[in-house]
Amino acid sequence: MASKLTSVVIGAKAKHTATVVFLHGLGDSGHGWSFLGDELSSLLPHVKWVMPNAPTVPITINGGYRMPAWFDIIGSDKSNTKQQDQKGMMASVSSVNQLIRQEVDGGIPSDRIIVGGFSQGGVMSLLTGLTADYKLAGIIGCSCWLTMADQIKSIASESNKKTPFLMCHGDQDTMVQLGLGEESADKLKVLGYDVTFKKYLGLAHSASPAEIQDIATFIKDRLP
Incomplete structure (x- = not known):
């Protein structure tokens, strides 16, 4: 059963x-990305921002140290199926779907909802969008990668086959290599998804003003 997430909410x-539901990265919290809603609320006054907090779980690659995470990191090879915590990922997908359902139950159509995230959160936003039963307005993945890539074709729903994806990545990212992000975007394109990939020169594993501007434009176009 999916756990109920607490969230930082900017009305x-x-x-x-x-x-917009936006998921933080490993070891962070919803507060870590609340600046996005603060910065863009004047441009998008009709948008509510939900930044959920990941549960605290033991991280294998960190010696079992517990920290906020959407799934366990078992090894450094992110493309290795045996090093992917698929059970944890799917549990987090269920929890994010609960947040989407809460918004729909509150009167917001699912095609007026965008799911996005950074790093681990971006992994979850892609996986949620690909498998969701809800038709979303858009999906954003920053500094992230496509997990369970070999299974996506079989587990993906039809709901977001035509939904635009925005993927953003810094070319100096040493935590999640640019090549992995590019390869992930290419895999989604081969599967027929509408993916825009943005690369930022000199950007490490973080966000930049240019990236925030591209995110703002994407949201404004998808949620006028």
Whole structure:
């Protein structure tokens, strides 16, 4: 059973007609990405921002140290199926789907909801979008990769086959290599998904003003 997540919520400044759910990275919290809603709320006053907090779990690669995470990191090879915590990933997908369902139950159509995330959170946003029963407005993945790539074709739903994806990555990222991000975007394109991939020169495993601007433009286009 999916656990209920706590979230940092930034309410819409005007009439609430759309929602962005944005997932943080390993060891972070919803507060770590609350700046996104703070910065963009004047541009997107109709949007409510939901930044959920990941559960605290033991991380194998860190000697079992417990920290906020959407799934366990078993090894350094992110493309190795045996090093992927698929059970943890799917449990987190279920928890994110609960958040989407709460918004839909509150009167926001699913196609007025965007799911995004950074690093581990980006992995989860891609996986949620690909497998969700809900038709979303858009999916954003920053500094992340496509997990369970060999299984996506069999586990993906039809709901977001036409939904635009925005993937962003710094070319100086040593935590999640640019090549892995590019390869992930290419795999999704081969599967027929509408993916825009943005590369940022000099950017490490973090966000930049140019990236935030591209995210803002994507959200504004998808949630007018």
